[in-house]
């Protein structure tokens with residue numbers, strides 16, 4: 452069963468701008484799917500159309516088999532959307548925001564209250580349930596946005612840039628929560644331009660650029676395509692020239708910093724061993740650039756730009 456199918460979707464805004472130039476992709480039930488692309492690629496437009504906030508120009512969209520044109524109400528029942536902008540009433544109390552939301556989906560007050568208690572606890576907002584939402588911290592407001600989207604128990608949750616501008620701690624706790632939700636059976640789609648986020652969380656990825664899908668595949672095979680990684684290595688020793696290690700391409704950046712290219716089939720242990728053999732001690736290392744970032748640059752280039 453597909454949680455979402457998008458077929459040849461186009462969007463031309465009133466000013467004549469073609470934001471989507473015929474995109475197609477599907478998301479399997481149970482998937483954790485990333486729609487990745489730079490700013491202006493068409494991600495929000497796509498989400499806007501799925502959630503019927505933006506009118507499409509052409510094409511078809513269905514949610515769990517329900518066409519958004521012919522069966523809008525059913526499609527909406529299955530779909531929960533967490534928009535980028537915080538858009539609840541700042542003066543309403545946390546619990547009331549949730550209960551009101553469930554009312555839009557036909558929940559009785561009693562059922563809404565029970566569900567509100569569940570999501571408040573899930574998202575660590577139980578202690579804050581009687582606070583006015585404007586008194587919540589930025590991170591809690593983000594969590595409240597997710598809680599609200601979960602009130603009608605959607606089987607597909609779509610999040611638009613869920614961790615844009617949030618600190619690392621909150622980002623990680625949101626990742627953890629979303630992973631758990633996915634494991635419990637909710638299909639999740641997120642848009643992001645944090646490549647690391649897609650790499651960490653998602654099983655499938657579609658890359659969108661200038662209104663076109665430039666890649667749609669599972670994350671693992673995408674990552675396998677990238678056959679080299681560059682590491683930045685910080686050394687305890689102080690060097691004046693690039694050490695001679697024939698197995699690896701090394702480059703001295705400053706007296707304590709080396710860059711090393713590790714090709715597919717090579718591994719970091721070998722690199723460490725080679726460095727140790729010539730008396731060098733590694734203090735720390737990091738990836739120079741994310742592998743998806745490299746791939747993305749390549750795909751955009753292949754696309755002719």
Ligand code: ADP
Nearest residue numbers: 464466468470489490491492493494495496497
């Ligand atoms: P993303 O979410 O990937 O950053 P968007 O879907 O917001 O991209 O925007 C895609 C393109 O459509 C951008 O070039 C944007 O400027 C343009 N766009 C978005 N909304 C409108 C609008 N209401 N009218 C005209 N152009 C728009």
